[in-house]
Amino acid sequence: MSRVMIYKRFERFWHWFQALLIFTLLFTGFEIHGSYSVIGFGEAARLHTLAAWSLIILWLFAIFWHVTTGEWRQYIPTRNKLFAVIRYYLIGTFTGEPHPYRKTTRAKHNPLQRLAYLFFKLMITPVIWLSGLLYLFYNDWPATLSNALELETVALVHTAAAFAMLVFIIAHVYMATMGPRLTSLIKPMVTGYEDLEENR
Amino acid sequence: MYIDTALEQGQGVRDVKIFAWNRFIKRFGRLSAYVVLAGALVCSGFSVYGAQRPPATADHSKFEALQGPFENAQEVTEACLGCHTEAGEQIRATTHWTWTYKHPETGQTLGKSKVINSFCGMAITNEPRCTSCHVGYGWEDMGQPPPTADNAVDCLVCHDTTGDYWKFPTLAGHPTYTPREWPKGSGNMVQPPDLELIAQNVGASGRANCGSCHFYGGGADGVKHGDLDSSLVGPPRSLDVHMSPDGLDFACADCHTSWGHEVAGSRYQVNAADTQGIDVPGHTDLSRASCQSCHGDSPHPQQKLNDHVDTLACQTCHVPEFARGGVPTKVWWDWSTAGRLDDDGQPITEYDEHGHPSYLSEKGDFRHGENVVPTYAWFDGTVKYTLVDEKLDVAHPPVEINRIEGSPEDPGSRIWPFKVMHGKQPYDTERKTLLATHVFGADDSSLWSNFSWPRALKAGSEMSGMPFSGSYDFIETTMHWPITHMVPPAEMALDCASCHAQNSRLAGLPGIYMPGHSGNIWLDRIGWLLVALTLIGVVLHGLARILLKGRKQP
Numbered sequence: 001m002s003r004v005m006i007y008k009r010f011e012r013f014w015h016w017f018q019a020l021l022i023f024t025l026l027f028t029g030f031e032i033h034g035s036y037s038v039i040g041f042g043e044a045a046r047l048h049t050l051a052a053w054s055l056i057i058l059w060l061f062a063i064f065w066h067v068t069t070g071e072w073r074q075y076i077p078t079r080n081k082l083f084a085v086i087r088y089y090l091i092g093t094f095t096g097e098p099h100p101y102r103k104t105t106r107a108k109h110n111p112l113q114r115l116a117y118l119f120f121k122l123m124i125t126p127v128i129w130l131s132g133l134l135y136l137f138y139n140d141w142p143a144t145l146s147n148a149l150e151l152e153t154v155a156l157v158h159t160a161a162a163f164a165m166l167v168f169i170i171a172h173v174y175m176a177t178m179g180p181r182l183t184s185l186i187k188p189m190v191t192g193y194e195d196l197e198e199n200r
Numbered sequence: 201m202y203i204d205t206a207l208e209q210g211q212g213v214r215d216v217k218i219f220a221w222n223r224f225i226k227r228f229g230r231l232s233a234y235v236v237l238a239g240a241l242v243c244s245g246f247s248v249y250g251a252q253r254p255p256a257t258a259d260h261s262k263f264e265a266l267q268g269p270f271e272n273a274q275e276v277t278e279a280c281l282g283c284h285t286e287a288g289e290q291i292r293a294t295t296h297w298t299w300t301y302k303h304p305e306t307g308q309t310l311g312k313s314k315v316i317n318s319f320c321g322m323a324i325t326n327e328p329r330c331t332s333c334h335v336g337y338g339w340e341d342m343g344q345p346p347p348t349a350d351n352a353v354d355c356l357v358c359h360d361t362t363g364d365y366w367k368f369p370t371l372a373g374h375p376t377y378t379p380r381e382w383p384k385g386s387g388n389m390v391q392p393p394d395l396e397l398i399a400q401n402v403g404a405s406g407r408a409n410c411g412s413c414h415f416y417g418g419g420a421d422g423v424k425h426g427d428l429d430s431s432l433v434g435p436p437r438s439l440d441v442h443m444s445p446d447g448l449d450f451a452c453a454d455c456h457t458s459w460g461h462e463v464a465g466s467r468y469q470v471n472a473a474d475t476q477g478i479d480v481p482g483h484t485d486l487s488r489a490s491c492q493s494c495h496g497d498s499p500h501p502q503q504k505l506n507d508h509v510d511t512l513a514c515q516t517c518h519v520p521e522f523a524r525g526g527v528p529t530k531v532w533w534d535w536s537t538a539g540r541l542d543d544d545g546q547p548i549t550e551y552d553e554h555g556h557p558s559y560l561s562e563k564g565d566f567r568h569g570e571n572v573v574p575t576y577a578w579f580d581g582t583v584k585y586t587l588v589d590e591k592l593d594v595a596h597p598p599v600e601i602n603r604i605e606g607s608p609e610d611p612g613s614r615i616w617p618f619k620v621m622h623g624k625q626p627y628d629t630e631r632k633t634l635l636a637t638h639v640f641g642a643d644d645s646s647l648w649s650n651f652s653w654p655r656a657l658k659a660g661s662e663m664s665g666m667p668f669s670g671s672y673d674f675i676e677t678t679m680h681w682p683i684t685h686m687v688p689p690a691e692m693a694l695d696c697a698s699c700h701a702q703n704s705r706l707a708g709l710p711g712i713y714m715p716g717h718s719g720n721i722w723l724d725r726i727g728w729l730l731v732a733l734t735l736i737g738v739v740l741h742g743l744a745r746i747l748l749k750g751r752k753q754p
Contacts, residue, residue, distance in 0.1 A: 032715050094748045095748070156720055
């Protein structure tokens, strides 16, 4: 076993700030959608817009970081051990089998994580952003766009993506508790360090 | 060295200001200089409130022609026209005089002499009561055009500043020249006005001038419009931020600008979407009868609020309720029950729990409203009337006395607030038309003197020349009145959630997607179902982990 820095400082900052913003966006977003009334529509819309812009800026930094550090390779999908990991979450975790995947700093996500995060980054987020920006700038649509697209369509796509986001978050938060102990997967995301088995 | 010489000697304005400041300090001391400066700052702050008006160039009390004595109001008019030579002719060209209006869009001939409303019906057949609001004297028969004499124009109703000039309700536009009881039977005697004093104090029209007719439409204070009543003579800021003496102290004419006595701002052809922005002399038409004339079309500091101006009229958010000044407005008037008398054959008066009349033998049943939430509709400014000779669709009441046009597809339409007046009024069951009703008159055929509908309707037909088959019934009607006055300070405007909520003020209006109100029920059902399934899956998976924990350790 060796103690290694698995989540860099920026990565942790990005992760937790993004988490905060996404929770804010979900909370205010479903208020704007009319699912409940807590802080009021106007305040919710203001916060939602503010958080959205913050997240966009954060993502610009994150994209830059992924490209310049080469960390984007962490999300390249692979079938290697994919089904073993799925089998583990369905069966192995109950019978006491060890996790089939061995993490390294160069491949810190298991094949299922890779797929999930890639889906998050390439599907849910772009859809939510694109629809969100269209929504925000509805009044400034050029005529060709407003002839072809209804605000209602944009709103429904944005809402659907928000549901997908919520489902992802629930699963993600739960699966973060599935290490050897409840917090053993969460702790490295706070401290950055994890004890990894030597695996060369 | 004096200031102007300093300027002449080429010193900058700033230098001169500093020079003047130093000079002041030397003369009166530093403390007094600061006191004066502070005072000036405070005063400049106050000057934001209270409309500044230029001093008059004429003192009418010094005019020989206005010294009197005046036998009657027409003699005052003659004196006015002695100097204001064109005013009479100008007035006679306006809707205020002709009571007719040729609608440029619908082609209908409207105006008070033509339209029927859902209050007292038609002005015609009810002279001289209705013509007491004509801006002239002696129009006693609306079958004829208004009187043509030069001195028949009433200058004083619009230009009296004393508040003592009052067109007596039954004298076809004249004030009373002898002490006269009003209301009838009240014992309250109305004294003749002091025409000399009034003539010497004429001035620009104030709120009370316009209000003397427009606040009392429909027969009494606040009855008709809902956003115009006597509370606007001296309203608090919370009632009307523009008209309040504590606010800008606007006269009606500050927005309803006039051009040769022709007043801007028509209700028959409303400027529903003024996209011209702020009116600038030399560039635009100088009429200020729209919010945008002064506020422009992007008046909010928040972009999202400005994004609403292509959909909503300003009034939709900024007139949250009408009849807010303590004067109720009629919202329901059922003429069909009029004429019920008590056991002694005397007319009946009943009151509702707020003390407003709810039944009068003369007029039937009423409902009044205060702080009324408007009804909202798309509006392009065009109002089409159901005129008295138009065939009604009696199978599908209510009959729309007027119809407002507009739709979400039309770029010139906005969502506007309205007072919708409801009620029942008589119609000809054979001819299927509305009927002129002779309600007022000291004859034995008017409804208010003999409480008989058949006679009142027959008389109405004979007097107006409009046919009546003799058989009548009552039909439910609605009438739309655009709401635009009683604008409170911005902080009292509607908040987002008034519309962006499940219970939305704009619920049911076509062509708008309102976040917080609109949505797709199936998307929500499927979305929340997936969320619930994920949660259940997670909980079951977690429970299984806990339960099987014992077996996990080898």
